[in-house]
Amino acid sequence: MPYSRPTLSKFLIEQLRGSVREQQLAALLVDVAAAVKTISAIVAKGALDGRHGSLQSHNVHGEMQKPLDVLTHEIFLRYCEWGGLLAGMASEEMEQPCAIPAEYARGPYLLAFDPLDGSSNIDVNVAVGSIFSVLVHPGSEAPAAAADFLQAGVHQVAAGYAIYGPSTMLVLTIGQGTHGFTLDREIGNFILTHRDLAIPADTAEFAINTSNERFWEAPVQRYVSECKSGASGVRERDFNMRWIASLVAEVHRILIRGGVFMYPRDTRVPGKPGRLRQLYEANPMALLIEQAGGSASTGCERILDVVPGELHQRIAVILGSRNEVARIERYHREHADGSDRPFVSPLFNERSLLRPDPA
Numbered sequence: 048m049p050y051s052r053p054t055l056s057k058f059l060i061e062q063l064r065g066s067v068r069e070q071q072l073a074a075l076l077v078d079v080a081a082a083v084k085t086i087s088a089i090v091a092k093g094a095l096d097g098r099h100g101s102l103q104s105h106n107v108h109g110e111m112q113k114p115l116d117v118l119t120h121e122i123f124l125r126y127c128e129w130g131g132l133l134a135g136m137a138s139e140e141m142e143q144p145c146a147i148p149a150e151y152a153r154g155p156y157l158l159a160f161d162p163l164d165g166s167s168n169i170d171v172n173v174a175v176g177s178i179f180s181v182l183v184h185p186g187s188e189a190p191a192a193a194a195d196f197l198q199a200g201v202h203q204v205a206a207g208y209a210i211y212g213p214s215t216m217l218v219l220t221i222g223q224g225t226h227g228f229t230l231d232r233e234i235g236n237f238i239l240t241h242r243d244l245a246i247p248a249d250t251a252e253f254a255i256n257t258s259n260e261r262f263w264e265a266p267v268q269r270y271v272s273e274c275k276s277g278a279s280g281v282r283e284r285d286f287n288m289r290w291i292a293s294l295v296a297e298v299h300r301i302l303i304r305g306g307v308f309m310y311p312r313d314t315r316v317p318g319k320p321g322r323l324r325q326l327y328e329a330n331p332m333a334l335l336i337e338q339a340g341g342s343a344s345t346g347c348e349r350i351l352d353v354v355p356g357e358l359h360q361r362i363a364v365i366l367g368s369r370n371e372v373a374r375i376e377r378y379h380r381e382h383a384d385g386s387d388r389p390f391v392s393p394l395f396n397e398r399s400l401l402r403p404d405p406a
Contacts, residue, residue: 174293255290324348
């Protein structure tokens, strides 16, 4: 019986029963869960709610906004701003942090969130989600500034996502494993259904947008080429490829059955370090993955160790089953030191015994 399993509230009370600060964190996560329930109900209405299509406006990243992007952003604000638990919030939909209204008390935490990840899938009825990250406010009683959010992901005290699919699930970590809660719509509670999710170390499944292949760095091209070669190639086994264009859906699949997800740095926009936002996309997902026994990397370093330089900092993301992530990291190291390229004799260099110096 599902009712013999703990609810989200009971789970948080049991796990965070120590200091006042821990109890405040539990209360904040309950507020986040309440926002998720409301968003779930709205998303489930689909076209019946009249909020499909796009607005004639763009967000701070130049992306076309959908009505649900704006509405879900407001839902997060309204549910989380009033409880005296937050010093500030940062959202994908706003350039600067969202201030806590003057009539509400401020608290010790910062909340960064993507209110509706994968919203381009809404019109085709594919799973979308919400992502959130909780940090400790390093300041005093002053309102949070953008600089206060610029902390490495290792300092997150909680992180999670909601996925709005056939069922709504809330997956979160408070640094003690990764756990999944399923929304029981009949009673309106999240019920613990997936305790201590664990990602297998090995996998035969990868996810990447191959339409960008011509822009990938050489180590990623090498890895994907080997996977596509299957049993007849150097990996000597067949791989499956997936791509949903929803980070929440991609990570959820990996947490349930393993795999590796890649949104690597590419050469389309020189100097851009990646495509996904670090604070409210990469960092929370990296913490969830690591707490489930997986790995999360840029290809060159652990994501959770990277200190962001700005509120909407972008970053390369490679995460999932740890042995595959380790292989991709090795390919980056080998490319950096040149050991992935075949030896070329000096005899065949531009200036050699067989090619006279043009001077």
